[in-house]
Amino acid sequence: MSQDTPKSGVKRREFLKVLGASSAAIAAAGCAREPSGKLMPYLVSPDETVPGVSNYYATTCRECAASCGLIAETRDGRVIKLEGNPEHPLNRGAICVRGQAGVQGLYNPDRFRGPLARDGNTWKEITWNDALTRLSQAVAAARGKQSVFLNQHESGSFSTFLDAWLASFGFAPHLSVDFEANAATIEANRRTYGVAWPGLSFQDAKLIISFGADFLDSWGASVAHQLDFADARAKLDGAPRMVYIGPRRSLTGLNADEWIACKPGGELVIANALAGKATISQAAAESGADAAALQRLASELASSKPVLALAGTTGPDALEVALAVAAINQGGGAVGVTIKPAEAITAFEGMARPDQVLTAVEQMRSGAVGILFVRGVNPVHSLPKAANVADAIKKVGIKVSFSSYPDETTELCDLIIPDLHALESWGDAEPVKGTLSLQQPGMDPVFPTIGGSTGDALITVAKKDAAVGAKYPAADYRTWFISNFAGGAQALAAALPKGVVAGTLPARTVPAAAPMAAKPAPASQGDFFLITYPSVSLGDGRGANKPWLQELPDPVTKVCWTSWVEVHPETAQRLGVDRGDIVEVKTANGSVKAPVFVYMGVHKDAIAMPLGWGHRAAAPVPTFNPMKHKITDLQWGYGRYARDLSVNPLDLLPVATDGAGDVVLTVTKASVSKTGDNMILPSNEGSARQHGRGIAQAVTVDELNHPQEREKEELPGDASHAFLPGLRSPVAADAQGELGAPTAADHGTYKGLYDPNDPRGMTKRRWAMTVDLARCTGCSACVTACYAENNIPTVGAFWQNATYWADQKPGFNIARGREMNWIRLERYFEGNLDGKFGVDFEARFVPMLCQHCGNAPCEPVCPVYATYHSPDGLNVQVYNRCVGTRYCSNNCPYKVRYFNWFGYGEPDRKQYAFPEPLDWQLNPDVTVRGKGVMEKCSFCVQRIREAENRAALEHRDVKVDEFTTACAQACPSRAITFGDAADPNWSVAQLAKDRRAYHVFEELNTYTAVVYLRKVNHPAAGAAAPAAN
């Protein structure tokens, strides 16, 4: 054995030296004091602020056209969270995914930090004053020439201000653009009801028919519609039945009781048949829909009044469909009952049609346009590539962008004067008739190098011209805004705390638009209709630079960080492709490659692709590397999170418009071919099926009203109601101090921590939650709310993978099961198990979060007591105790514990999830977790403690329903209720006694604190009832 020579290059003596040196280093490090940094005081304390206590400002959301009301929570001068404004008539305190992500637009790391001027092929940082001088010169040079101003559509007085400014320089009024809005619906509404968007009442309807109108996705004011729809569904017995007609079952479609699948373009004949202008058999033959289902619907329609029929198709006949649907409404007694023109949503008034933008593009191409202004719109990405917007823009003399982000259109401009974010600027909106929603800054500008909003810039430019300047006595936009506000500064100051006030804005005087003519698409060749639709989270693409939205699994497909091609299972079989296989989709206009998502909710003759992805920089940009990134590097292609991510299906579409001037998004034919490549689709979904586990339970109305005696334990998770809620479980009850262990030596007299009189014994509380599945629509607003509240890192960017031997693929971490969504929205399919993939399937949505079990499987397996049960009923995760064995996660039947693999909260790592200034958003009340710890839903314990602290400060008890968790606050369906189940006065205690209540996996004796209320289905009369459970 002595002949053994060491194989390693390190000799024993060296090894000992290294060992000694390293232990000395460790010892030294251990003894050194942790640096505690500096404390920087204010120069002058801002009024009405207490350090460490939040201030709340009511303002208006600008993430889509609807202009919901927001409450911006501001801590120590920084906006840290957005919540809905309960006073606002549209969103009534709720908020959607995209609204919440507004804060990631404010703190986007790729936001322009100041004005830029083109210098050949590079960009030069210029001062604010220099930028305004250049703008003033550009405007002076362009006077007398044609101008185009493309502005993001937002209701409010800025549009009239802008028109007046343009007019004073002799320019044409601006185009108020929203590429997501359904122009056909708006045009039909205007012709039928005289308003752009009437108020919709789902609660008053007996039957809801949607012709591709995705009112839960992006059609209309989705939060307002969702609130009302959920209220309608919560009526259970008297709830309206909903039927969805269209070639693709969207999120809205999945919430329908019945889906009538038709070919793209088949909606018109069905609508005509239901309006009595065509026969059912003709409709069935032309649209490919099931004749029996149509017949049933027709007779149901005749007997269910009032009806609410909605149209939102995007084919070449969209306007005709919308007008036919209006006829159904008129026949169905809808007008004035379910459709209320008097309560119109005015936020959609004054919008330019996409064909006006296309006309402007053609004018630019002809070289007639002297100056182009762009603000908040990105036509290069949001219009079909065939429109060749980029080439047209290059022909314009001077291009000025007011965009905040390095998008495709801005990259072609000469001068960039970034606008302030909506959370940094003043404004107003008229979301519904007669109500103004005010917009005030929640904080000072993130980048002081941006000297003001676009309004400020325009006023300064006006002042540089003697003649025009006389019209602008106001120093800045804020002063202008106040002086134009009815009642002046005093009235504004009185209205701001609430954020809404009665009032109207003068309508914008838009000159009569050029006559519209539908521009039909050229005949296209291919086996499949290509359906494209705005993504629920990214919209037309403007959300793509916000990591929360990229990380949010799509509510329908549960896929994130990539686009996909939805293919019907039969088609997939025929093509020989499966989930994740990359296919090439080809049309006459181009081809893209994207992974397949096999989805039985898309018509056999169609494939579907979401919009929003596929941002590209015009000039090559080096691959993003967080370790080498300098903040002066411009991330063209819409920022690091969006650039080169997946594909934009608009590359495939021809330039065609419908009768209302909207771009046709469906009906183009495409061919699909297999490439042989494949990828793992990043998704947080385990299985789309429940496999009899009883996670998402449902009953039909009949079953609910005539409950059948079932044998105990007949269904998994279906224990008797006497057992409910499991809130009185042994451990939970013990926490209430009611039990000692009777077998103990002291005969149970010693109750220790759980004795109510023990000073350590807690309040007699059991924090609990109910989730009403009859209300839940699966919109996922709760998920983003949780990210915002709990400092959850996003992990899907391609550079956030392992440091060594890592695949640099977006979403790779999620494909490997490293996602971090403390609350996830599970989507299960029911029915269609016969292998025929018919239309008769059902989707159930279940928000799944830590169940805070009274008898938690995770707790006994933790070797270091890092997870334990708190006396107030919380299953607690103590990050500083956790050593990362992950035993708890292995033992959790709900799979709601998430492991921090790479130190996403540590700024010196490439996986850092909060690059400056995204970290400004972090909630100071919640620990930013380091590498190697388990984390999970805490029932927003920081909010519980905050409420307790506030109550103690005011010498009172916590009031009933005084506070709620972030998910419950955001929920636009009001499905989530949180509170103290041990106190019968709290809403949650009452809801937990509902006849529909059940626990998930009750048979495991986990005694969960989350109570689900079964979904209620409304099968068509005469149709086969879907299987229970």
Add this chain to the structure above:
Amino acid sequence: MTKRRKWTAIPGLLALAVGAVMLSAYSGASSSQNYSPEQPIHFPHTVHVQKLGMNCLYCHNAANKSMDPGLPAVSTCMGCHKLIGPDRPANDLHDNKPYHSTEIEKLYKFADVKSMGMDMGPNAKPIPWNRLHKLPEYVHFPHTRHINAGVTCQTCHGQIQKMQQVYQYASLNMGWCISCHVNGYSAQEGEEAAGYAAQQQGAGASPAAVTTASTERKKARYDCANCHY
């Protein structure tokens, strides 16, 4: 073989030693107790609190209503020091002799004030105080709960009113926190810690005034999720 066995034991022992060192380094047993950095301005709590009798909450004004005690803004200092400049007339603070305060001079430099009576200038800068008390970021310590429960500031911070240069009085380790939550805390203990009792006795106050403070010990919750979340 024996020779070899002797050698193989050494790496094992060393590994144990290294392990012990690492464990002690990461056990959190270390503390910055008694840490007392030089501050950019030698702020005398002795003068402000002990001699002038200012309440702690005058400057640390959020301590009773927030997690965060609050640090006085430069304008708060200048609220008084606008009229109390570096060159001081004779007063009882300094044995009735006139004197020149270099520390107030430093304050004027930070506040960009040229002479007494002037407002803060445009180049005013915040004073970069060196932080002493720092809990790890996974600990949430609500000052408000403690102050409102009657815990005197000095219980945790020591008798700052007597410190020429503030130092970290308590270890601020978890065991130190827990000992109070478990064993309880009485108002009398608080007064003693604050040093008021001794002061009053020294000033000839009636001893009864000291002893009326309750000796009832109030205990507090101490499960992990009270502070760690």
